[in-house]
Amino acid sequence: MKRYVILIFILIFSCKEESTSLSEVPLTPIGSDWKANWITTKDPLPEKNAWLAFRKSFQFKKDTASTTLRLAVDSKYWLWINGELVVFEGGLKRGPTPTDTYYDEVDINDALKDGENTISILVWYFGKEGMTHKSSGKAGLIAELYQNDRLLVQTDTTWKAIPFLAYISESEKPQPNWRLPESNIVFDARKDIPDWVKRDFEDQNWPNAKVICQGTCAPWNKLVKRPIPFWKDFGLKSYENIISFPLVSKGDTIKCKLPYNAQVTPYLKVKAKAGKKITMLTDNYKGGSEYNMRAEYITKDGEQQYESLGWINGHQMYYIIPEGIEILDLKYRETGYETKFTGTIEVNDDFYNELCKKAVRTLYVTMRDNYMDTPGRERAQWWGDVVLESGEAFYALDRNADALTKKGMFELVNWQRKDSTIFSPIPAGNWNQELPGQMLSSVGYYGFWNYYLHTGDLETLKKVYDPVKKYLSLWKIKENGTVTVRKGGWTWGDWGTNRDVPILINTQYYLALKGYKNMSEALGQVQEVDSITKLMKDFKDAFNNVFWKRDHYRSQDYKGKTDDRSQGLAVVAGLADPDKYGAIYEVLQTEKHASPYMEKYVLEALFQMGYPEYALERMKERFSKMVLDTTYTTLWEGWGIGTEGFGGGTTNHAWSGGGLTLLYQYAAGISPTSPGYKTFQIKPQPGFLKHIRAIVPSIKGNIKVELKNDKEYRLGIEVPKESKAIVYIPSRYQDIIVNGEKVIHTKDQDYKVFEVSPGFYEIIAH
Structure with a gap:
């Protein structure tokens, strides 16, 4: 049987050795149709932290046609038209693939005038590698101005270009840490050029630009359209x-x-x-x-x-x-990031309200070019963080936020190496280490699948499917039926002590299989579904045979205290059956080793096992210090700050916001049951909470739930158009009255269940 499992695994995950073809990924490459040139200054520039000023004057006849400027730089730019600031910090940190570059499209029609107009662009060239940026190694600008399909202006030697020497390239120490591609910004006003962005500025003495190359050429290569909005100012x-x-x-x-x-x-x-x-x-x-x-x-x-x-x-x-x-x-x-805080949740306990408030603030400050672990030390797209951040965004933010998750997914698969490994953070110029657990999480049930579940974006799912398959092919089944722990570049697991890494990896591997199986079903891969179903069944049997020790999970060589993370992950993965819930519940009442990152899965396991009261109690106990702190509006990396924390102890780390997702998903009970919220469930687990009010800005529209869980059970819900809700009412109630009429229901374990179509419903249970 063990050899059969290995054979099945090899068959279903066999794949080609080549890296992902750019023609297979949704990067919207322009190809070779750029007519413009990459230009730079004739005068020499610093190797790093260089600032360049560009100007171009031209004649323009204003009419009703759309006028679009598309441009790319390494690394950032500020754009003025006739002295009017049009873009405050344009450009995305470089790296849609390891070799290519993002470009922007800007509608500048409103800023243009009849007659002479002037484009002024300030470019900041990082010139450094970082955990969020792959440097091209050269400062440059390419731009084209179109009126409808007619090319009006392009970058060439008629542009004016100078090094902006008021910006000093090298500051005094200390410099920003090695993870950041940005340098300190030092501006000497004595060297400033007043009014250089204005239309009537005299630039005759400025030298003409120097052409580097034409169109999509090295070192910038293919130009990929910006997939996320411009920043909100x-x-x-x-x-x-x-x-x-x-x-x-x-x-x-x-x-x-x-x-x-x-x-x-x-x-x-x-x-x-x-x-x-x-x-x-x-x-x-x-x-x-x-x-x-x-x-x-x-x-x-x-x-x-x-x-x-x-x-x-x-x-x-x-x-x-x-x-x-x-x-x-x-x-x-x-x-x-251009998004709104449209999701809301409020309960009758101010601790959880404050937790959610801080979680949203932390989420927002860790969004920009990419999801970040923290906006200070790294600004890096670690995928363990992204999984939790995107989960929060589906509930707390409007649907503009989905583009940032999608961008991160495409970057992850487009940075996949020829040996099929994936790694994060990416884009990156000074990091290439795989964290196996985080990578499994990224492509798995809470990562790629959760994106599809909330958005219904099948096209994206199609384009990441093969890279996921290739990555999972790297994971090998041992003789005992469990998965071999791949060390990758950094077998991390989690911050903190008492980490049972083999179980952490095995549970996350199973979650990756679960996500991959769901993806295969969505894409109609019938044979793949059958093979994965068999593999998952055999793996689950092996996992429990090898790791279950009568009252908890433990790997053979692990000698520490029982790891709460691995117990929680076994539950949420579906590896632990209900007959083990009681024992796991006992463990989770005493063992508390997880960082705020992994604590989310421990708390979710408690909700799933049917212990909402203790889930809420433990959430309050574990997060009290950071939630009740009056100095910071954001959540921390660890349970303390600085030396009391983990990994440096930052005070703004969105992986600590998992409680927000759980309050929406379990306390209020709102979660999609089919992709794109065609159907969703309302299954509140309020525990000791007496009043919950929530709005979820789903892809179908706002879902509203208000629960009063005191002397009587009242549930008000609003179901958006083109969606249906499956409502769960605790079985202890005899009668269910919906909009004044008794409803017919079915039974599902401890609940009475019925379905409602779009509209508003007032439900009373007796």
Whole structure:
């Protein structure tokens, strides 16, 4: 039987050795139809942290036709049309594949005028590798302006281009830690070029640009259309704490309070003598034990204003201003991913409301070019984090957020190596290590499948299916029927102690099989479904034979305390049957070793096993310190901060927000039962909560649920169009009245079940 299992595994996962073909992935490559040239400056540039200014004037006849500028850079740009700022930080960190580059399309019709117009573009070239960026190794710009399908302007030698020498390439130490491709931003106002973005600026003395190559050429290669929205710009705002201006600095650090942890760019207006250095950084400057970015401004003589363009994050902005400088104003600009907080959940216990509030804030501050683990130390797309973040986004944010998950999925499979391994974080220029557990999670039930379940996006599923199959082919079944632990580059498992890694890997492998089986069913791969079903059955039998030790799961060589993570994952994976729930429940009441990342699965297991009261109790116990803390609006990486935390102890880590998903999915009971919310269930497990009100912004529209679980059981629900809800009412109630009429139901274990079509329903159970 063991040899048969191995043979089945080899057959169903056999695949070609070649890497994923770009023609098979949804990157919308333009191909060779770019007419423009990649251009740069004739004058030499710094190897890293270079800033370039480009200008182009042209004649334009305004009409009703659409006018689109498409452009690409390595690494970021700011765009003005006739002196009007049109894009505040365009461009995406490089790496749709290991060799290619993203480009933007911008509708600039409203900014154009009849007659002469001027395009001005400021480019920031990182020139460094990072955990979020694959450097091309060369600073450049390519741009084309179209009026409908007619090419009006393209980058060539008629453009003006200079190194923007007011930006100093090398700051004093400390530098941002090695994970970040961004450098500190230092601006010397004495070298500024006032009004250079305006239409009437005289640029005759600027040298013409130098052409590097034409169209889609190395080192930028294929150009891939930006798959996510441009950032939301909240505009310049005053800080929360009231400061009376003008104010003459005494040489102290001025601490300006932000309303919450946010991605911000600092602004100042001062009157000063030339040559004074002002430093701007946040309380998160050394967040997670490593230095992040800071900004510096060197004054010119007289009144002046400046905004540092590279975003940083935190709860407070610190301005270190030399003595004698007259401060006229200090402000900040928040920018962030274009999405709205349209999901809401509120219960009669303020602890859980505060947890959700902090979870959403943490989620938002870890979204930008990609989902991040943390917006300070790394900004990196670790897929263990992405799985939890995307799960939260499906409930808390509008559907614009789905594009960021989709982008991450495509990047993951397009960075798949020829040996079929995948790894994260990607895009990356200085990291290539596989974390096997996180990779299994990414392609599995809570990763790729959960995306499809919430979106119904079958085209995306089709395009990631083969790469998933290839990756799973790497995993080999042992003689005893369990999976061999692949070390990859870093067999991590989780932060903390008492990690039973073989069980963690085996449970996540089974979840990956579960996701792959569901994907195969969705794509009509009948033979694959049959083979996987057999493999999963044999694997489950083997898993329980090898790892179950009468009252808990444990691998042979593991000698630590019973690992709560592995017990929880065995339940949510479906490896543990109900006859083991009682024993696992006993374990989870005493063993508490998981980090906030893995704690989500422990709590979910408690809900699934039918212990909602203890799930809520443990959630409150484990997360109390960070939820009740009044200093931070975001959740932490570990159970403490700094040395008390894990991995450096950052104070903004979205993997700690799993409780938000669980409150929507289990306490309020809302979860899809078929892709794209064609059907969904309302199966509340309120535990000791007496009142729950929730709105889920599903792909079909808002789902609304309000539960009153006190002296009587009242459930108000709203089902959106083109969807159906399966409603579960506890069996202890005899009669179920829906909109004034008694309903006919079926039975499902401890529940009475019925289905409702789109509309509003008031349900009373007696």
